[in-house]
Amino acid sequence: MTTAPTTAPVKTGPAPVPEIVAHNADPQPSGWLSWLTTTDHKRIGIMYMAAGWLFFIVGGVEALVIRLQLAQADSTLITPQTYNALFTMHGTTMVFLFLIPMIAGFANYLVPLMIGARDMAFPKLNALSFWLLVAGGVVFYGSLLYSPAECGWTCYAPLSETAYSPTNGVDAWIFLIHLTGISSFIGALNIFVTIANMRAPGMTWSRVPLFVWTMLTQSILLIIALPVIAGAVTMLLTDRQFGTHFFDPSNGGSSLLWQHLFWFFGHPEVYILVLPAFGIISEVLPVFSRKPIFGYRAIVAATLGIAVIGTLVWAHHMFTTPLPYALLVFFMLGTFLIAIPTGVKIFNWTFTLWRGSIEFTVPTLFSIGFLFTFLLGGITGIFLAVFPVDWQLHDTYFVVAHFHYTIVGGAVFGILAGLYYWFPKFSGRMLGERMGKWSFWTIMIGFWVTFLVQHSAGLSGMPRRVYEYADVGNLEIYNLISTIGSFILAVGILLTVINIVTSVRSGAKAGPDPWKGNTLEWFSTSPPPRNNFDTVPRVRSVEPMKDIRRQIERQDRRSEEAATPA
Amino acid sequence: MRTPARRLRRRLALTAAVSSAAFVSIPAAVASAGIIAPESGGGTPNAEGIRSLYLLIGILAVIVFVGVCGLLIHTLVKYRASKGGVPSQVHGNNRLEVSWTVGAALILVLISVVTFVKLGQIYEPPNSDASALPLTSKLTPAADGRQKLPPNGRVYQIDVNGLQYVWRYTYPDGDTNNLNNVFSYEEMVVPTGATVALRIFAQDVQHSWWIPQLGGKFDAVPGYANYTWFKISEPGVYRGQCAELCGRNHANMVAQVRALPPAKFQAWYDRQKAAIRNADEQAAKARNAAIKATAGP
Structure with missing residues (x-):
């Protein structure tokens, strides 16, 4: 590249006007058509997040109906068929249509900005992944018109085979997995290539923001795990449609095979959902404690460690199946190992706050809520990892409580922290702090009321996925408490939805860098222009914006000194 | 750096001691109702083994949970933004980080040992009584x-x-x-x-x-x-x-x-x-x- 001379030679007469000749330039689409045809990573990101919110509300309403049914013992509010369809749709929606798109939305919007790129590596592929996701959602919810799947989000065979699930609901579920799977797979490739190739000058691997590190790791996990589930659901599809009997034990197939294949995907999936939230927390806490992240390298190492071990522990979901002793021990010890990098992260976050100057903004509050809630989810995970203890706890409400503590306490609280933190960047306006704090406390209280008591319900013998239960022991009280909590939680979520809707139009103007952030997205305007940056600054540390602010302060001081006569 | 770290260590030890005492004093009646521990009661050794293994892990879990929560709450209260508060610009502390990594590993080794000790009672059936x-x-x-x-x-x-x-x-x-x-x-x-x-x-x-x-x-x-x-x-x-x-x-x-x-x-x-x-x-x-x-x- 040649550098242009800084001062143009002075010429007399009219300066030559550069002329751009374009033939058949298409007019830029505007209005809704511009959203349909966009390849801008920011617009795609916003569409992902909007779709995520839509499905979050749908999945949430499904959960509320489930809780209403369980509020009383021997309830007859809904039929067993409806109940089974509801928990299948709730689980599938929350995992594949809410969390995955929401994370993809954050990643799409933020990864290019944080690494100083002008778009994703493959913008058209990026648009394709979003529209495939929409197709997945449409196909799946289309089954409402006939008969939705009733086999849970795990769709264990042979229950999901035609003999026991004769309607086409399971086929719709299979196509959802395929469509959202292809969407996530090419999305992950896109993120990986973008991070690997398009970082700002000077952004070496040790200066990559932690959210970007977690997205890189997450995309690798997706690339490893998705082909396996794609193969499994294809086998289920051919079983159902062409009589291949892969999972049919009465014809030489194996029903355990389905579990192995499903969980080989399903367990990494947990980290696929929660690692990006770890990344968000690692961005938010340093900014609001006004301190560098404590132990950057340890957090990166822990992220990679969780990913590696996370792909090797899938059969801890299968401790009660006919597994040989050696596997029971292997998967128990492997699961223990994950607790080490996870524990390391909790301590690193705590010590990021330690001796800081903590500002309790809404993003901080959700991050702190995350720490407490995820901590308990991690600890109950240790109980479940011990296979003899799991023999009691497996498939009970204890497990339901455990994974909601990790997925809601981890992924959802992380996403909400990220939403309040980056909304000013997305929209140019701040979310209301007051309403945000009300929302946070309502969500936090609602969540703990809903799910803490479910541990006890499970320990008292209540299995998952039962549409009714007899009132033995305290089961009815536990369930009533849980149902009340779920409605408190729903009010809290609703407050954030209202906050978004009102703030988009009338929130306080944010300016480019309202929080005094550390990373490059705050270098651009809010929202950033189409190609993000006019110039990309050279990155000299993991906190480039802090460096830039310091540089500006120095320059101001110098110019002040120059202005005052000695 | 040294004195606060030592103070912290003492505080951590104290929280751990208090929390374990609190846990041990929780009446056994509460535990037996299926509120905080799995069911047992038929006198079959495997259910009792699982229950006592669960409770042993539970003691460790409560210590860790209360300890970390205590540390967090303490940090949040003490280091909330205030006038004149200067955030210390440290990037990490290798010795501290290595020690909590090793600490976490040691807890897991302890849980593994307890599990294998109790496993016999849960996994290996005993002989029948003479009457049966x-x-x-x-x-x-x-x-x-x-x-x-x-x-x-x-x-x-x-x-x-x-x-x-x-x-x-x-x-x-x-x-x-x-x-x-x-x-x-x-x-x-x-x-x-x-x-x-x-x-x-x-x-x-x-x-x-x-x-x-x-x-x-x-x-x-x-x-x-x-x-x-x-x-x-x-x-x-x-x-x-x-x-x-x-x-x-x-x-x-x-x-x-x-x-x-x-x-x-x-x-x-x-x-x-x-x-x-x-x-x-x-x-x-x-x-x-x-x-x-x-x-x-």
């Missing part, structure tokens, strides 16, 4: 080694078969003909004091055998045999239900185990056997009559 020994018979261990047998190899073995939406139990009668065995649905009747070995099968979809007070659950997987055992010392009825989604009426696939003293059990068994023999004879008579009636001259 005549009911048992000697089994040869299965080739895959997954079925655990007591030291003397003698168990009372019942086959459990899960089908939508009921459990069927087949009782041993000492011969190889399984067509005339005693069987029952939903309620399994067993002798107290005997080591009852269960072979668990499924006929259609997957189910999971689970009676909380009698130990862990074991999946009934079509095409596989799964194994568990219990040895009940208290006569009584122990209730449970299918724990793996098996279709629309999964919630109604209940099970119960009625434990009777060996003599009463034998009486129940003989009644059932007689009823089955009687039914078989009636059927044979009816069949012979039908054959005679249709037989030509």
Whole structure:
């Protein structure tokens, strides 16, 4: 590249006007058509997040109906068929249509900005992944018109085979997995290539923001795990449609095979959902404690460690199946190992706050809520990892409580922290702090009321996925408490939805860098222009914006000194 | 850096001590109600083993949870933004980070050791009591080694078969003909004091055998045999239900185990056997009559 001379030679007469000749330039689409045809990573990101919110509300309403049914013992509010369809749709929606798109939305919007790129590596592929996701959602919810799947989000065979699930609901579920799977797979490739190739000058691997590190790791996990589930659901599809009997034990197939294949995907999936939230927390806490992240390298190492071990522990979901002793021990010890990098992260976050100057903004509050809630989810995970203890706890409400503590306490609280933190960047306006704090406390209280008591319900013998239960022991009280909590939680979520809707139009103007952030997205305007940056600054540390602010302060001081006569 | 770290360590030790004391003082009555620990109560060693293993891990868990929460709350209160508060610009502390990594690993080593110590009681069945020994018979261990047998190899073995939406139990009668065995649905009747070995099968979809007070659950997987055992010392009825989604009426696939003293059990068994023999004879008579009636001259 040649550098242009800084001062143009002075010429007399009219300066030559550069002329751009374009033939058949298409007019830029505007209005809704511009959203349909966009390849801008920011617009795609916003569409992902909007779709995520839509499905979050749908999945949430499904959960509320489930809780209403369980509020009383021997309830007859809904039929067993409806109940089974509801928990299948709730689980599938929350995992594949809410969390995955929401994370993809954050990643799409933020990864290019944080690494100083002008778009994703493959913008058209990026648009394709979003529209495939929409197709997945449409196909799946289309089954409402006939008969939705009733086999849970795990769709264990042979229950999901035609003999026991004769309607086409399971086929719709299979196509959802395929469509959202292809969407996530090419999305992950896109993120990986973008991070690997398009970082700002000077952004070496040790200066990559932690959210970007977690997205890189997450995309690798997706690339490893998705082909396996794609193969499994294809086998289920051919079983159902062409009589291949892969999972049919009465014809030489194996029903355990389905579990192995499903969980080989399903367990990494947990980290696929929660690692990006770890990344968000690692961005938010340093900014609001006004301190560098404590132990950057340890957090990166822990992220990679969780990913590696996370792909090797899938059969801890299968401790009660006919597994040989050696596997029971292997998967128990492997699961223990994950607790080490996870524990390391909790301590690193705590010590990021330690001796800081903590500002309790809404993003901080959700991050702190995350720490407490995820901590308990991690600890109950240790109980479940011990296979003899799991023999009691497996498939009970204890497990339901455990994974909601990790997925809601981890992924959802992380996403909400990220939403309040980056909304000013997305929209140019701040979310209301007051309403945000009300929302946070309502969500936090609602969540703990809903799910803490479910541990006890499970320990008292209540299995998952039962549409009714007899009132033995305290089961009815536990369930009533849980149902009340779920409605408190729903009010809290609703407050954030209202906050978004009102703030988009009338929130306080944010300016480019309202929080005094550390990373490059705050270098651009809010929202950033189409190609993000006019110039990309050279990155000299993991906190480039802090460096830039310091540089500006120095320059101001110098110019002040120059202005005052000695 | 040094003094706050030491102060922190002392504070951590204090929180740990307080929290463990608080945990130990929680009345055992609370624990027994299934609020914070798994069920037990039939006197079967595997359920009791799981429960005590759970409680041991629980003590460690409470210490860790209260300790970390205490540290967090302390940090949040002490280091909240205030006028003149200067955030310290540290990037990490290798010694501290290595020590909590090692600390976490040590806790897990401790849990592993406790687990393997308690595993024998949960995994390996004991011999039957002398009173129930005549009911048992000697089994040869299965080739895959997954079925655990007591030291003397003698168990009372019942086959459990899960089908939508009921459990069927087949009782041993000492011969190889399984067509005339005693069987029952939903309620399994067993002798107290005997080591009852269960072979668990499924006929259609997957189910999971689970009676909380009698130990862990074991999946009934079509095409596989799964194994568990219990040895009940208290006569009584122990209730449970299918724990793996098996279709629309999964919630109604209940099970119960009625434990009777060996003599009463034998009486129940003989009644059932007689009823089955009687039914078989009636059927044979009816069949012979039908054959005679249709037989030509």
